[in-house]
Amino acid sequence: DVKVTQSSRYLVKRTGEKVFLECVQDMDHENMFWYRQDPGLGLRLIYFSYDVKMKEKGDIPEGYSVSREKKERFSLILESASTNQTSMYLCASSPNLAGGDTQYFGPGTRLTVL
Amino acid sequence: QKEVEQNSGPLSVPEGAIASLNCTYSDRVSQSFFWYRQYSGKSPELIMSIYSNGDKEDGRFTAQLNKASQYVSLLIRDSQPSDSATYLCAGTRGSGAGSYQLTFGKGTKLSVIP
Numbered sequence: 001d002v003k004v005t006q007s008s009r010y011l012v013k014r015t016g017e018k019v020f021l022e023c024v025q026d027m028d029h030e031n032m033f034w035y036r037q038d039p040g041l042g043l044r045l046i047y048f049s050y051d052v053k054m055k056e057k058g059d060i061p062e063g064y065s066v067s068r069e070k071k072e073r074f075s076l077i078l079e080s081a082s083t084n085q086t087s088m089y090l091c092a093s094s095p096n097l098a099g100g101d102t103q104y105f106g107p108g109t110r111l112t113v114l
Numbered sequence: 115q116k117e118v119e120q121n122s123g124p125l126s127v128p129e130g131a132i133a134s135l136n137c138t139y140s141d142r143v144s145q146s147f148f149w150y151r152q153y154s155g156k157s158p159e160l161i162m163s164i165y166s167n168g169d170k171e172d173g174r175f176t177a178q179l180n181k182a183s184q185y186v187s188l189l190i191r192d193s194q195p196s197d198s199a200t201y202l203c204a205g206t207r208g209s210g211a212g213s214y215q216l217t218f219g220k221g222t223k224l225s226v227i228p
Contacts, residue, residue, distance in 0.1 A: 031214050033215075041220070042202075042218055042219065042220035043202065043218040045215060045216075048214060048215060050214050058215070090158075094214070101146075102148065102160055102163055103148075103160075104160070105157040105158050105159070106157060107157050108156075108157045
């Protein structure tokens, strides 16, 4: 079975802190994604990566950056957390470069910024 | 027009009935379509994928795709209370790097009444 893990299920941070959210997949997938999910807004893509050290902006990249130094690991960084970044963050991975292959989701990290 | 649109519901059906979930999409979305189920507080899990016009059946689930009408649906036969969840419709965007991305509807909440 595909397994996508995220470093924390719940996280509470203060405004202005630097926050790291880690995601690891164990299926050698090329593609990895970071989403946030908010009530009424659905799932929105923040960043994705289709190869090591490669990254592409999604729909809402402002205030975020990412890092992918190894194929299995994709990190989301909030350089200076703000209260409007309180959300559920979901990581996903998929095995192929073309055609829209199935994405597999991690359990999510619920981040609260105070 | 939003890329993927769903009726937010809630959709209530009695146990044993057929639940019909619908989704329309814009010209920016193409190729592949997916239905995910998301229980409250959990991450999305794949139910069905469909790539070509017509019906695709898997157990109690049938996905239908009509590319001419830009319409995707999910039928759940013999609905069970355990089917109560939010159902997310997703499609791939374009081709090339865009085809790595999924764009999601906001989801339809289904309640199956015992």
